[in-house]
Amino acid sequence: MSIINLQNGNFQIPDKIVFSKDKNYNDILKLVQPNKIWDIQNGYKWIYFDDIEIDKLFFHIGVCFYNDKLFCIDFSFTEKQEKNLTWDNWNEKEEVNRKETYDKWLTKNMGSKRNFEWGKVSAYFDRKAGSSSIVIKYQ
Template sequence: MLINSENGVIDLETFTTRLYKGMKFDQLKQTDFYKKMYHNMWDVKTGYFWYYFKSIEIAGYQVSFSLCFFGDHLDIIHMSTWEKTDAKDWNDWTEEKEMRVFHRNNTFLTRILEMPPTQKKKIPYPSCTFKFPWGNIWSVYDPRSASSLMGINFNEEEKNK
């Protein structure tokens, strides 16, 4: 199981790494996942730092992770599936290709969570949500950024634990 439905913790077994809300950056740096898969970092200049990782295989999908730290604590987890046929740049991008990524992300989440989405929406943009007592796991196609991604949101009370 990749995402624990009891608490939203991501278990990357191949790297003996657990990703969770509030994880300290120093803890992440000690993991095999960070040491082997770290790709890039973006300092947003607001106290937030995004760390990007090379894709890894999970359940037959290539999945990349983007981890956002506020200060030295993990605050936001984003993911996306990837295939060779996906757009490589703006000249190759089409909304149809991006919608395929969105649907693939939804299928990936349905498979690893072993449940159908709790909610599907088309407005204001296509999204899929899996709700849990601690928060939710979501997938969205955002036409404003021309991208599809997945993520985990934690309830406010969970954030403060």
């Protein structure tokens, strides 16, 4: 199953919801129960979903709104549910490998194109945060 619609940038969580540019922050909150909400108090609001199983992978998804409009979706996945992650069991080499896994996943699921009329998609490694993920940034 493809969770990213390449025609319009919609992002679908199976049996849950489709995130699209025409839905605002309050629309989403009416449809689903997130794991966590974070209002940064500067126009940005995040809605988080953990351990969403899609195609035998466990996704962690952050949906960001700016002034209540969809701004970006940041997500990562693992092959098994990961609990109790700490800096003690973190390894930079493994995190860089995870970023490479995300690049391969994008190529398998989307091909090589990453820029679209509706936005762009990329995998990244953030050394300061010690994490890797995929981001869909909408225009």
